[in-house]
Amino acid sequence: MSSPIVRVRVAMLPAGEPPVLGGPRPLVTPLTGIEGAERLLRGDATAGLPPAASWAVVVRLEDADGREGVGTAGFGSPATVPVIEQLAPVVLGARPAEVNRLWETMFRATVNVGRRGVVMHAISALDVALWDLHARQLERPLHELLGGAVRSEIPAYASRLYATDDLDALAAEARGYVEQGFGAVKQRLAYGPSDGRDGIRRNVELVKTVADAIGPGVEQMADAYMGWDAGYAIRCIRAIEDAGIRLRWVEEPVMPDEIPGLARVRAAVDTPIAAGEHEATRFGFRDLVTAGAVDVLQPDVNRLGGITEARRVWALGETFGLDVIPHLGVAHNLQVAAASFATPMVEYMPPPGDDGRFDEDQVWWMLFPDEPRAHHGTIRLKRGPGLGVTLDDARLQELLELN
Ligand SMILES: [Mg+2]
The missing domain is CATH 3.30.390.10 (Enolase-like, N-terminal domain)
Known part of the structure; x- marks a missing residue:
C-alpha cells in the first residue's frame, strides 16, 4: 500500500x-x-x-x-x-x-x-x-493519522496590526477584525531599547489604541519579535499593565536563546508570556518549558522538525499544562493543532485584500489557494487527504x- x-x-x-x-x-x-x-x-x-x-x-x-x-x-x-x-x-x-x-x-x-x-x-x-x-x-486526512481531530473547527485570531503613526488607521484595522467576528487580535510593537523612555510611551500608545478600538470583549496580544532585552521587557510590560490593559500574552520579548531572561520577565509581570516560533526540536522546547519561561508555546511545524517532532512538542505542552498555539494557522500546523486539546486557537494572517497586494505573511495564499479561510473568526478543518491543501503548480511556476 x-x-x-x-x-x-x-x-x-x-x-x-x-x-x-x-x-x-x-x-x-x-x-x-x-x-x-x-x-x-x-x-x-x-x-x-x-x-x-x-x-x-x-x-x-x-x-x-x-x-x-x-x-x-x-x-x-x-x-x-x-x-x-x-x-x-x-x-x-x-x-x-x-x-x-x-x-x-x-x-x-x-x-x-x-x-x-x-x-x-x-x-x-x-x-x-x-x-x-x-x-x-x-x-486519509493527516490528522486522522495523529489520532483524529478533537474538534471540527477552531477559533482563529487575526494577526496583523503592524505599527504605524496613523493611530486612526490602526484603530480602524482592529475594529475591522472585530466586525469580521474575530474574538482575538494580535498587533506588532515598534519600539525597543534604543528608543529610550519615549519608545515605551509609544508602545503603550499602540496597545491602548487597539484596546480602545476592540473593546473589553475581545482578546488582545502584542508581539515584540525578539526586539527587546529582559530589563526593557519588564519595564514596557509593566507600563502596559499600569495603563490598565490586560493582554492575553506578550510574544517573544527577548532573543530566543535568552531563556533565563525570558523566565525573569515572566516572573516579574502578570501578563502571560508566549514564545517558540524560533525554537526547534523537543529538546529546545524542553528547555523553554522546564525553565518556566513561557505560558504559551508557539511551535511552527515547518521550522521545529516537521510533524514527527511536533507531536512530541505538543505532548510537552499537554504534559506541563501549557497552551500550544502554533505560529501561523496554516495547513501543516492546523493538522497537528486539530488533534490536540492543548490548542484553544490558532494564528491567522488575513489574506490579501482586493488590491491583490501581498507580503511575506501572505505568499501562502498564492501557493496554496485552498488553504482554509477564517469565517466569523473560526477556521473549519479540511477533510481532504493529507494536509488537505493543494499546491498551485501553475502559480508556483x-x-x-x-x-
Ligand atoms: Mg510571532
Missing part, C-alpha cells in the same frame, strides 16, 4: 517584500538599533537574509504511483535548498510509512552541522512532505519565472 518515493523536487522563491505600512517602522526586530542594519534589510521588517526578508521553499515527494506529498520550509533561507538536496538520498527509495526512522536518520546524519536553523528547516520540509504523502497513500 505504501509505495516508495521515486522523485524529490525543491523550489525556492522570495516570499515577497517586507511590509512597510505608513510608519517609521512596522515592528521592532532583533536588528532594531543596530547601525547600518536597516539599510541592509529593505523595509526594516523581519530578521531574514537580505535582500528579501524571507523565502518560501517548497519540497515535493513523488511516489511510484505518481502521488505527491508537499512540504514547506519557511519562511526561511535559500540555504535550505542544498541541505534538502543533500538529504534527498535518505528518502529516495524509502516508503513514507517509515517516517520515524527517516526523521531519526536525517537528524543524526546532520547533528554535527544542524540541530536547528537551516538544517532543521530542511528536515521539517521533508518530514511534512513525507506525512502528507503517507496520508495521501492511505487516502509563474512566481519562479518572475524572480
Whole structure:
C-alpha cells in the first residue's frame, strides 16, 4: 500500500517584500538599533537574509504511483535548498510509512552541522512532505493519522496590526477584525531599547489604541519579535499593565536563546508570556518549558522538525499544562493543532485584500489557494487527504519565472 518515493523536487522563491505600512517602522526586530542594519534589510521588517526578508521553499515527494506529498520550509533561507538536496538520498527509495526512522536518520546524519536553523528547516520540509504523502497513500486526512481531530473547527485570531503613526488607521484595522467576528487580535510593537523612555510611551500608545478600538470583549496580544532585552521587557510590560490593559500574552520579548531572561520577565509581570516560533526540536522546547519561561508555546511545524517532532512538542505542552498555539494557522500546523486539546486557537494572517497586494505573511495564499479561510473568526478543518491543501503548480511556476 505504501509505495516508495521515486522523485524529490525543491523550489525556492522570495516570499515577497517586507511590509512597510505608513510608519517609521512596522515592528521592532532583533536588528532594531543596530547601525547600518536597516539599510541592509529593505523595509526594516523581519530578521531574514537580505535582500528579501524571507523565502518560501517548497519540497515535493513523488511516489511510484505518481502521488505527491508537499512540504514547506519557511519562511526561511535559500540555504535550505542544498541541505534538502543533500538529504534527498535518505528518502529516495524509502516508503513514507517509515517516517520515524527517516526523521531519526536525517537528524543524526546532520547533528554535527544542524540541530536547528537551516538544517532543521530542511528536515521539517521533508518530514511534512513525507506525512502528507503517507496520508495521501492511505487516502486519509493527516490528522486522522495523529489520532483524529478533537474538534471540527477552531477559533482563529487575526494577526496583523503592524505599527504605524496613523493611530486612526490602526484603530480602524482592529475594529475591522472585530466586525469580521474575530474574538482575538494580535498587533506588532515598534519600539525597543534604543528608543529610550519615549519608545515605551509609544508602545503603550499602540496597545491602548487597539484596546480602545476592540473593546473589553475581545482578546488582545502584542508581539515584540525578539526586539527587546529582559530589563526593557519588564519595564514596557509593566507600563502596559499600569495603563490598565490586560493582554492575553506578550510574544517573544527577548532573543530566543535568552531563556533565563525570558523566565525573569515572566516572573516579574502578570501578563502571560508566549514564545517558540524560533525554537526547534523537543529538546529546545524542553528547555523553554522546564525553565518556566513561557505560558504559551508557539511551535511552527515547518521550522521545529516537521510533524514527527511536533507531536512530541505538543505532548510537552499537554504534559506541563501549557497552551500550544502554533505560529501561523496554516495547513501543516492546523493538522497537528486539530488533534490536540492543548490548542484553544490558532494564528491567522488575513489574506490579501482586493488590491491583490501581498507580503511575506501572505505568499501562502498564492501557493496554496485552498488553504482554509477564517469565517466569523473560526477556521473549519479540511477533510481532504493529507494536509488537505493543494499546491498551485501553475502559480508556483509563474512566481519562479518572475524572480
Ligand atoms: Mg510571532
